[in-house]
Amino acid sequence: MGEERVLRRLAAIVAADVVGYTRLMDADEEGTLARLKSMRRDVLQRNAKQHGGRIFKTTGDGVLIEFTSAVDAVTSAIAIQRALPAHNADLTEGQRLALRIGISLGDVIVEGDDLYGSGVNVANRMQTLAPPGGICISGNVHEHVRNTLDIAFDDLGDQKVKNLDRPIRCYRVRDPAEPAAAGIVAPAPTLPDTPSIAVLPFTNLSGAAEQDYFADGITEDIITALSRLRWLFVIARNSTFSYKGRAIDVRQVAQELGVRYVLEGSVRAAGQRIRIVGQLIDARTGKHLWAEKYDRDLTDVFVVQDEITNVVVATIEPHLYAEEGARAASKPPGSIDAWGLVVRAMGLINKVGRRQNDEAQALLRQAISVDPGYARAHALLGWAIWWATLCYWVPETREGYAQAARHAQDGVSCDPADPWARMTFGLCLSTAGQHERALAELQAALDLNPSFALGRTAHGWALLRAGHYDAAVTETGKAIRMSPTDSFAGIYTAIHGLALLGARRFAEALPHLRRSVSAFAEYSGHYNTLISCCGHLGLIEEAQEFIAARSRVGPPLHLSVLRQNLGKFAHCDVFVEGLKKAGVPE
Structure with missing residues (x-):
C-alpha cells in the first residue's frame, strides 16, 4: 500500500x-x-x-x-x-x-x-x-x-x-501603530461579522463657532462610551473626525471605514437651551434604527455632556443587539458561531417573557459548548436562570439561584472586565443577602460601563435591599432616564417603585408600580410590590383586583412566605406591612 x-x-x-x-x-x-x-x-x-x-x-x-x-x-x-x-x-x-x-x-x-x-x-x-x-x-x-x-x-x-x-x-x-499618510489609497476594509460602528462628528447648527467645542465633546464622549461595549467594534476618533465639515454620504463613509452602523447627530444652542439630535443608521440598508432629540438647560456643560452621552449609549445598545440578533437568526443554523448564538439570545432575553427565556437559555448553552471561555455567554445564561428563578419558572428556586451563581462566577472568571458578568454575579450575591460583596460587584459593572441601564437598576435593587433607600431611588431614577423605552423598562420602573416604597414614599411609588405591572404581567413580584403599595395607601379594592390577577401568574400569596423570602432584606417589614393592610392572608 x-x-x-x-x-x-x-x-x-x-x-x-x-x-x-x-x-x-x-x-x-x-x-x-x-x-x-x-x-x-x-x-x-x-x-x-x-x-x-x-x-x-x-x-x-x-x-x-x-x-x-x-x-x-x-x-x-x-x-x-x-x-x-x-x-x-x-x-x-x-x-x-x-x-x-x-x-x-x-x-x-x-x-x-x-x-x-x-x-x-x-x-x-x-x-x-x-x-x-x-x-x-x-x-x-x-x-x-x-x-x-x-x-x-x-x-x-x-x-x-x-x-x-x-x-x-x-x-x-515603519510605525505600524501610526495612521497612514494622507493621500494613500488603501483597500476598503472588509465588513466584520461582529457589530461595528462609526460615530461621525456631531454638526454644530448654532452658527456660533464657540459651540463647536460642545459638538466635538459630545462626539468624543460617545465614542469613548461605546468603546466600553467590548462586543462592539468602534472606529477611532481620528478616523471619523476626518469627515468633519464635509458633505458626506453615510453609505460611502461606512464603506470607507468598514462598518455596518453609523451614528450621526447635531447640536443647536439658543440662549441657555440646547438641543441634541442623534440617529442610528444601518449603512448597508439605509434603515434608520433609532432617532431621538434631547432638550436640556445648559447650566453645566460637562454635566449635560455626561448625561446625554450615557442616555444615547444606553438607548442605542438594545437597538444594536436587536438588529444583530435578527441578522444572526437569518443565517443558516450551521453557520452561526458563538457570537451569533449569544446575540440571538440577547434579543430574546430583552423580551423578558418565559418562552423567550427558555429559548435564550438553549442558545446560550449551545454557545458555551462552542466556546467554553466566552464570558458573556456564561453571564447571560446566569442572568436568564436568575430571572427565571425569580419568576418561579423553575421547579426548585434554591437550585435555580445556585445555577445562576455558578454561571455568573464562570463569566467573571473568564473575563473580570465583562459588565454583564459582574452585574449577574452581584445580583446573585444580593439575593443571598451578601450585601457588601454584591454592592462591590455591581459598582464594578458600572465602572466598566457607566451607560449600563440594567446594571444601574440592579445596583439600585441591591442598595434598597441593604437599606440605602435614598441612594436606591437616585440610582434607579437614573436608569429610567437613561433608557426609558427599552424592553427592560418595566423592570426599571418596578425597582424604582420598590425603592420609593422602602423609603415610605408610597404615593410617588404607585404610578411606577402600575406601569411595571402593565409592562410585564408575567412576573408575580411586580404585583406583590403594587399590592403592598395599595395597602399602605388604603386602596384596598384595587389591591384585591391585583391579588386576583397575581394568582394567575404565581404561587399563592401568603405573608409567612414573603417574610421568609425577604427576611435578608431591609425592606421586608414595610413590604409585608403593606400586604397585610391589603388583606393578604398569613
Whole structure:
C-alpha cells in the first residue's frame, strides 16, 4: 500500500507573540490570562476574521493566523497593532499587552485544522526580530505588498535566525501603530461579522463657532462610551473626525471605514437651551434604527455632556443587539458561531417573557459548548436562570439561584472586565443577602460601563435591599432616564417603585408600580410590590383586583412566605406591612 499523500498549500502566516509574557504572569497570573483571552477575542480574532484570516493555533502567549493573501496578512497585522492602544486604554502600564508580529509567505503542510512547515517557522522567526508593537515581514512578503500597499518599510537585510540554515531577508513595517499618510489609497476594509460602528462628528447648527467645542465633546464622549461595549467594534476618533465639515454620504463613509452602523447627530444652542439630535443608521440598508432629540438647560456643560452621552449609549445598545440578533437568526443554523448564538439570545432575553427565556437559555448553552471561555455567554445564561428563578419558572428556586451563581462566577472568571458578568454575579450575591460583596460587584459593572441601564437598576435593587433607600431611588431614577423605552423598562420602573416604597414614599411609588405591572404581567413580584403599595395607601379594592390577577401568574400569596423570602432584606417589614393592610392572608 502506498504512502498517504501529504497535503500542502501556499499561505501567508502571521505569528503574534505577547511581549514580556512571563513577567506579566509572575505579577498577576489570573488577570493576565483574562486580559490575554480578551485580546485574542476582541483584537486578534476580530481583525483576522475581518481581513479573511483564521487563527489555526494558540500558544500560551501568542497565536498563529493563516491568510490566503500576503496583502491581507499585512493589512490585518497593522490593524491589530493599531487596535491595541484603544483596547489597553483602561489598563495600567503594568497590565497592558504589547505584541511582536512576524509575517511570512511559504509552503505549509496541512493536518486537519493545523499547519506546519517552513512558512510557519519563518513567521515565528520574523516575530522575534520585531520590536514591541512592531511588525517584521520576510522578503517574499515584501515583494507581494510593496507595490500594492503604500506603506513604508525599513530594510533590515539578511538575518540569521534560530533553527534555519540560511539567512532570511527581513523588512520592518515603519510605525505600524501610526495612521497612514494622507493621500494613500488603501483597500476598503472588509465588513466584520461582529457589530461595528462609526460615530461621525456631531454638526454644530448654532452658527456660533464657540459651540463647536460642545459638538466635538459630545462626539468624543460617545465614542469613548461605546468603546466600553467590548462586543462592539468602534472606529477611532481620528478616523471619523476626518469627515468633519464635509458633505458626506453615510453609505460611502461606512464603506470607507468598514462598518455596518453609523451614528450621526447635531447640536443647536439658543440662549441657555440646547438641543441634541442623534440617529442610528444601518449603512448597508439605509434603515434608520433609532432617532431621538434631547432638550436640556445648559447650566453645566460637562454635566449635560455626561448625561446625554450615557442616555444615547444606553438607548442605542438594545437597538444594536436587536438588529444583530435578527441578522444572526437569518443565517443558516450551521453557520452561526458563538457570537451569533449569544446575540440571538440577547434579543430574546430583552423580551423578558418565559418562552423567550427558555429559548435564550438553549442558545446560550449551545454557545458555551462552542466556546467554553466566552464570558458573556456564561453571564447571560446566569442572568436568564436568575430571572427565571425569580419568576418561579423553575421547579426548585434554591437550585435555580445556585445555577445562576455558578454561571455568573464562570463569566467573571473568564473575563473580570465583562459588565454583564459582574452585574449577574452581584445580583446573585444580593439575593443571598451578601450585601457588601454584591454592592462591590455591581459598582464594578458600572465602572466598566457607566451607560449600563440594567446594571444601574440592579445596583439600585441591591442598595434598597441593604437599606440605602435614598441612594436606591437616585440610582434607579437614573436608569429610567437613561433608557426609558427599552424592553427592560418595566423592570426599571418596578425597582424604582420598590425603592420609593422602602423609603415610605408610597404615593410617588404607585404610578411606577402600575406601569411595571402593565409592562410585564408575567412576573408575580411586580404585583406583590403594587399590592403592598395599595395597602399602605388604603386602596384596598384595587389591591384585591391585583391579588386576583397575581394568582394567575404565581404561587399563592401568603405573608409567612414573603417574610421568609425577604427576611435578608431591609425592606421586608414595610413590604409585608403593606400586604397585610391589603388583606393578604398569613
